Amino acid sequence: MSFGQGDPQGQRPWGPPQGPGNTPDWAALADDTAARGRRRRLLLIGGGVLAAAGVAAIVATAIVASDKGGDGPKKQAAAGPTASGTPAAAEPTFAPVAPPSPLDPRDFISDKGKDTAPLTPATLFPEAKPSVAGRAYERTATSSGTDCAEVTQGGLGSVLAENGCRQVLRATYVRDGVAVTVGVAVFDTKAAADRAKDRSTGNIAALTGGKSPDFCRATACRLTTNAEGRYAYFTVAGYTGNKPVTSDDTKALTAGRDISTYAFGRVLTRGRAAAAAAAATPR
Structure with missing residues (x-):
């Protein structure tokens, strides 16, 4: 018996078994394909969330570095558009810094x-x-x-x-x-x-x-x-x-x-x- 290309883990066939006397169960295959499609969408969404979190971490690091002065880190702090369906990362907040005393x-x-x-x-x-x-x-x-x-x-x-x-x-x-x-x-x-x-x-x-x-x-x-x-x-x-x-x-x-x-x-x-x-x- 030969199989088509398997899923990423090699545990399930992607196509129906072929050979004499074997009649495909089209309903079962349709359910299986739908289930795999849902799993793939979940994986894509999960990967998008992780990617957005990584971008947020980079942005936060750039803004923290800008506390040391200079224009370089501040230019890196601007975040690009977020992936569709993924909430934008919250901008980091800092405690207000007291201004220097005006009394010289x-x-x-x-x-x-x-x-x-x-x-x-x-x-x-x-x-x-x-x-x-x-x-x-x-x-x-x-x-x-x-x-x-x-x-x-x-x-x-x-x-x-x-x-x-x-x-x-x-x-x-x-x-x-x-x-x-x-x-x-x-x-x-x-x-x-x-x-x-x-x-x-x-x-x-x-x-x-x-x-x-x-x-x-x-x-x-x-x-x-x-x-x-x-x-x-x-x-x-x-x-x-x-x-x-x-x-x-x-x-x-x-x-x-x-x-x-x-x-x-x-x-x-x-x-x-x-x-x-x-x-x-x-x-």
Whole structure:
């Protein structure tokens, strides 16, 4: 007995048996063919669902990857038309991301109207022994005054006055035989502070006292100048005992830069505190 092509598993013949004396049961064959047709439709539909699920997984992966930025993954995220009779895959959803705070600390230290916290040597220079880059310094003296020219040397006083300097706060720090005075000049606006920095000449006068005897009096010293917000700040660094700083010196140079960095941090901390207070105030 020979058979036609079998089903995929080789268990059932696809055609009627042929040979003498065999009469086909046409009704049974029709039922069998109909049953196989239903099975094939189910297999096709099942394959379509699996394919749609695979496409959905790829789309979801592409959208997740786009969280890292860039346009590439976002272009891959657009899904094409779905197979007939197959429901479209649901788009993935993500928790909303909170926008960054609109309060910039620099906004609060750039305008006199917003920068209203108490401003004294105690609030600006609160630490007796600050550390910068692992190097510890000791604060030896502080001062504050509204006569900006009085605490300067050379032409710096005139520059500060011409740009509307309100006051100068000073502090001196010592470390390993080097003393540094930082002077923070306060203006009404950032533009005025920037002009004072750009046009600065001369230097801030060294503030002596306690463990910082005379230094940088009519002798070579290291100077720095910078500005942040409505504050311009200047440092003068040299050896205690008024020993001159040589051109190849690194100790005074490092100390001046450290205290300038410290002053910058203190001014920015003031802005951060003001921004945090404003953000916490109910509107």
